[in-house]
Amino acid sequence: xxxxxxxxxxxxxxxxxxxxxxxxxxxxxxxxxxxxxxxxxxxxxxxxxxxxxxxxxxxxxxxxxxxxxxxxxxxxxxxxxxxxxxxxxxxxxxxxxxxxxxxxxxxxxxxxxxxxxxxxxxxxxxxxxxxxxxxxxxxxxxxxxxxxxxxxxxxxxxxxxxxxxxxxxxxxxxxxxxxxxxxxxxxxxxxxxxxxxxxxxxxxxxxxxxxxxxxxxxxxxxxxxxxxxxxxxxxxxxxxxxxxxxxxxxxxxxxxxxxxxxxxxxxxxxxxxxxxxxxxxxxxxxxxxxxxxxxxxxxxxxxxxxxxxxxxxxxxxxxxxxxxxx
Numbered sequence: 001x002x003x004x005x006x007x008x009x010x011x012x013x014x015x016x017x018x019x020x021x022x023x024x025x026x027x028x029x030x031x032x033x034x035x036x037x038x039x040x041x042x043x044x045x046x047x048x049x050x051x052x053x054x055x056x057x058x059x060x061x062x063x064x065x066x067x068x069x070x071x072x073x074x075x076x077x078x079x080x081x082x083x084x085x086x087x088x089x090x091x092x093x094x095x096x097x098x099x100x101x102x103x104x105x106x107x108x109x110x111x112x113x114x115x116x117x118x119x120x121x122x123x124x125x126x127x128x129x130x131x132x133x134x135x136x137x138x139x140x141x142x143x144x145x146x147x148x149x150x151x152x153x154x155x156x157x158x159x160x161x162x163x164x165x166x167x168x169x170x171x172x173x174x175x176x177x178x179x180x181x182x183x184x185x186x187x188x189x190x191x192x193x194x195x196x197x198x199x200x201x202x203x204x205x206x207x208x209x210x211x212x213x214x215x216x217x218x219x220x221x222x223x224x225x226x227x228x229x230x231x232x233x234x235x236x237x238x239x240x241x242x243x244x245x246x247x248x249x250x251x252x253x254x255x256x257x258x259x260x261x262x263x264x265x266x267x268x269x270x271x272x273x274x275x276x277x278x279x280x281x282x283x284x285x286x287x288x289x290x291x292x293x294x295x296x297x298x299x300x301x302x303x304x305x306x307x308x309x310x311x312x313x314x315x316x317x318x319x320x321x322x323x324x325x326x
């Protein structure tokens with residue numbers, strides 16, 4: 001187990017160094033930060049002085065080493081557009097994105113897994129066909145269109161939910177949350193549903209396919225021969241073994257929810273990292289773009305490590321295989 005964790009940690013470090021190198025290249029080949037900071041009317045002396053102060057006159061790999069050291073401490077310099085520290089901007093926006101992603105992931109799991117189990121156990125029924133049709137719509141419709149339709153129906157026509165913003169928030173130290181206010185929950189409903197629909201349909205179809213595959217295995221037939229009830233077979237044996245691949249997809253999708261909430265945040269003007277990244281791309285704010293890239297890579301690496309460790313908890317065959325030297 002320790003060797004497994006060490007291997008994963010080494011792989012994670014290699015991945016993060018590679019991503020940091022790509023982020024560093026943004027500083028080298030996408031615009032000139034000196035021009036952004038000083039403007040077009042700067043004198044050559046001012047440009048040379050600022051380049052020296054930022055360390056841009058040093059060799060390439062020396063600059064990259066300084067970038068790695070600063071990035072490991074969460075420092076990416078100043079935003080070229082806002083003039084504030086990038087770490088502060090990310091810290092202000094990250095809570096909103098994380099809360100939106102967690103609520104969307106909870107909705108996707110809470111609805112997707114039961115729908116997948118139902119469509120696997122009740123094949124051919126009317127409700128099963130309805131669920132499969134809904135899943136096709138969820139996969140086919142683009143996220144921005146789903147968001148616009150939800151705003152039209154539930155915000156404009158019915159007036160049940162607000163259509164933009166985060167609502168009231170509570171400050172808990174440096175962390176801000178809207179989940180402790182009713183207004184915050186009202187604001188998060190529509191963007192969370194928009195973000196969850198694609199993940200929900202993906203999880204539903206995966207659970208259905210895996211459940212059908214597991215129900216055809218020999219040990220399920222043996223369990224039926226022993227006289228176990230359908231409930232024990234379906235939920236005690238089949239569903240438990242179905243959840244192993246679901247964990248992989250769920251882990252990756254959680255990272256995807258955080259990384260690719262850009263469209264949803266833009267549609268609902270949700271003040272998260274996705275909206276910050278869109279603004280950074282629009283104004284070529286390289287420090288913010290580099291910080292966003294490194295943070296998303298770190299989130300994926302951590303989630304993958306956690307999922308790999310959970311395999312040992314859920315699937316005893318892995319523990320037996322490791323103990324036997326396989």
